Amino acid sequence: MFHPLFDKHRALLEQAQAAITRRTHWLPYAANPRAYGETAMDDGKAAFEAYRGAQFYLDQPDVQGRCGDEISPYGLPLAISYPSCSSDGLIAAAKAALLPWVRAGIESRTGICLEILARLNTRSAELAHALMHTTGQSLALAFLSGGPQAQARGLEALAWAHREMAQITQQAEWQRNVSQRLEKRFMVAPLGISLVIGSATQPTWNAYPALFASLATGNPVIVKPHPTAVLPLAISVAVARQVLKESGFDPNLVSLLASNPDGPVARDIAQHPEIRLIDYAGAPDFGDWLKENARQARLFVETGGVNCVLVDSTYDYQALLKNLVFSLCLDAGQLRTTPRVIFVAAEGVQTPEGQVGAEQFGRDLGYALGKFVEDPVRAVELLGAIQSPATVARIAATGELAEAEAEVLRPSVPLSHPQWPAARIHTPLLLRADARQRALYMEERFGPIAAVVTTANTAESLALAETTMREKGALNFLVHATRPFVRQQAEDVALRAGVALSFNLTGAVLINQPAGFADFHASGANPAASCGMIDAAFVANRFYFSQVQQHYLPPSSIDWVIEV
């Protein structure tokens, strides 16, 4: 079914579909804020300021009151209030909107989703400020990862969804013999209503693939933002509703379920029988709760894990240290892709300049970390602020534990932000533990916390990394090794553990910045995530092909019994 918005964005979709096949570098949306106009960031700031101390406008059904309690990790009061709607009201509205959306067909739905992305792209600067003051990311990183990169992930999901939806005919003439000639019609049909539970640290980057995959495949979407990071998803929902309305569809195909932090709303709606798809990225406790309780829904859950680094040997020791420091500092460790534990054999690291002992490696990494964060103006741009006070408490508790039972290679210290004196900024805590101290490193400590773990030898490092990643989950595995047999073994470990493997990363290629259209963010093969991202299963699990068949002509009563 032709739709003008599909035609408008067809070229971009085709490029995206080539990109997911080719998996080379491709940026669908400009990464440089200046590409959006000289005043774009200032305009975005003004738009963001207009939300502060005001009522966020969303024309949703069954409004029960207003809610909102966001506090910027940079200390800026937000005081934004959102309409608080009942789950039942949003579900009923979504059900009422469903059938026309399904019957609209693949191209209409995909075209409208592409238009929503295009509109979101024009709002990138506004979203960047909203993200900065909810997630704590620095403005530059909030813009990049929460704007163009998040939109690219939405597009990536759409590219997969359209490819999977379009791969069978919509009508077939099935004929076995003269009396058996059937018309078969096929239509993409949704599973039901999709619930997207927003994360606190990367609300748009995490939600867009789910939102667009579900919506394009015909499922109405209810977005439940994290109570501390509502604004970026509220803006996104408002944009989606506007485009749906302009296109003649019911805006309740996408709605926002905002609530105060003390509300049990997520757990209520997650168990509703009409909710058939749930996407969640966040802490493992709620992920486990979903797996235990939301049994009526298909789950797409990403809870992170203990990403491992193994340091065996290197071509360039200084570059290795710098790359690791950057990865540990990026977003102050508040990414599910951040390395959590670094295994090094007691004999140390082979470098072009000779062997560096394990103890020395730990001191060198601590020193390099210290050097980087000693310039706060530079450091805060990479670190950003800490999203949650719970993370600060976790740093403190882990520091005390390390002091008591292990060794602190570099303590975490608060840092002053040049523009935001009240900002919650802390440098990474780096500790050292022995291989046997599993309690110190074999669990995810979300935030700027990492452990260097000394092992007997690289074989033990490999075995421990495998155990850690298989049992606790992991998204990636970074190995510094120049020796072929270590690399071969690392490949086997990565295969068995279901993690993306990187060798010898240096320079600006960071293990915790997966490249859109090239890298798979999760495998679904270990506890870090229940699904691959973004791949065919991520979209194909959201729909089925419904089917209607009938004889071409009102059939005559052929005496077929004779034929048998």
Next chain:
Amino acid sequence: MFHPLFDKHRALLEQAQAAITRRTHWLPYAANPRAYGETAMDDGKAAFEAYRGAQFYLDQPDVQGRCGDEISPYGLPLAISYPSCSSDGLIAAAKAALLPWVRAGIESRTGICLEILARLNTRSAELAHALMHTTGQSLALAFLSGGPQAQARGLEALAWAHREMAQITQQAEWQRNVSQRLEKRFMVAPLGISLVIGSATQPTWNAYPALFASLATGNPVIVKPHPTAVLPLAISVAVARQVLKESGFDPNLVSLLASNPDGPVARDIAQHPEIRLIDYAGAPDFGDWLKENARQARLFVETGGVNCVLVDSTYDYQALLKNLVFSLCLDAGQLRTTPRVIFVAAEGVQTPEGQVGAEQFGRDLGYALGKFVEDPVRAVELLGAIQSPATVARIAATGELAEAEAEVLRPSVPLSHPQWPAARIHTPLLLRADARQRALYMEERFGPIAAVVTTANTAESLALAETTMREKGALNFLVHATRPFVRQQAEDVALRAGVALSFNLTGAVLINQPAGFADFHASGANPAASCGMIDAAFVANRFYFSQVQQHYLPPSSIDWVIEV
């Protein structure tokens, strides 16, 4: 990676991939036994006879003893014994076989799977006899559905699997700028070990899609046959092992976990942490148990449900009745696709000859059924024998219930088989109930049992059909209606209930014979099945793309810190 077996079967695979897109009539394997040679059926019988009273040879590890207790529903003693291996032994052997199979690549695995199918095809007659004397199907239907049609389903799964595996590059050059140039390698990686739990009534037809989808995507497969239908899957496993061995792979990539009926083996192995995929088709109680307990695995569960028929109006009343009778008799209702309940409004059925009242419709259907089964020679070819004594008991209990609380339109009677005097053959029980007697029709009564349910009007029929199929599950929905508004409403019901819809079937097109490469057997959108069959998700959920990346050259220490 080139493989001679892939090359050998490439043309067939390409035809199959065209067929799953086009969804027209296509038979990859000959349906007529004569196409396999004039003596094929006799040769197959001789091969089958050779298994009787003997030890089935399978060179598997960790044999603990022997087991086997199959009894033919036709009364023929089988007395075949199978090696009984421990779950742990088969799992350990599968793990040991895994990595070389994964590294062999897409084409090698697909080629070997295609060769296994080709070998199975040459064994169709032998399999037909094995199926007849375990499932109770008539020889002709056992040949067709358990031979060429089951193999076609395996091929259909392979076509989807290959398409999904091959859609991304295996190697990419990713370059962002001069210092960021990475080689990325991608490989299809399996979830782990796949457990295929065989059904008693259609062991090959149900297992082949799972077996081939899992194996082609890199997962070793352990086949756990139903204790009463081991032989067809034992032959299939032996063929697979032979081809694997000839191709230089570990035969333990496919193994048979046989056990006696009293063994708790299925429940034990289903919860093993190494089992990451479980396919099961069968009774809902074990399906529910799997959902509750086998939480470490992705489940592909098909448990059937209450397939509904709605009779509103027809172009040809006699043809309608004949078609329904055939569907009710096919395999004596022992298919998950068999219609279970027929809704008709009190005002009856519009026909070209005038209105037929609901009571009269029930009598007419009962009479047509009686006419068909009054010739046992003809009837047993369609009915076959009853696989399980539990089904016979269910017929009797339902008959008593219907006599007490409702009405019996046609009682079930035993039938004598001309060649097999001890065969367990029973004609269908047809009862009539009122819409309010939900306990009589709103649950699956597996076997030759169906209910005609009288409703107030067609609107109530539609509503009850929707409720039944949404709550109890259903695979298909057959509607006889000439009136456009009824058809439109039926399409909405089918969409909301997630069932395949057929209008006005007459002649030899039966609702319970889904056409390979054209029809989707299940949607996964209602309780009848947890997944669509056979579609992209059915295969894509079995693998992920594993990834290895590294810089193209051992990188120099570019002072990238300045760039930030």
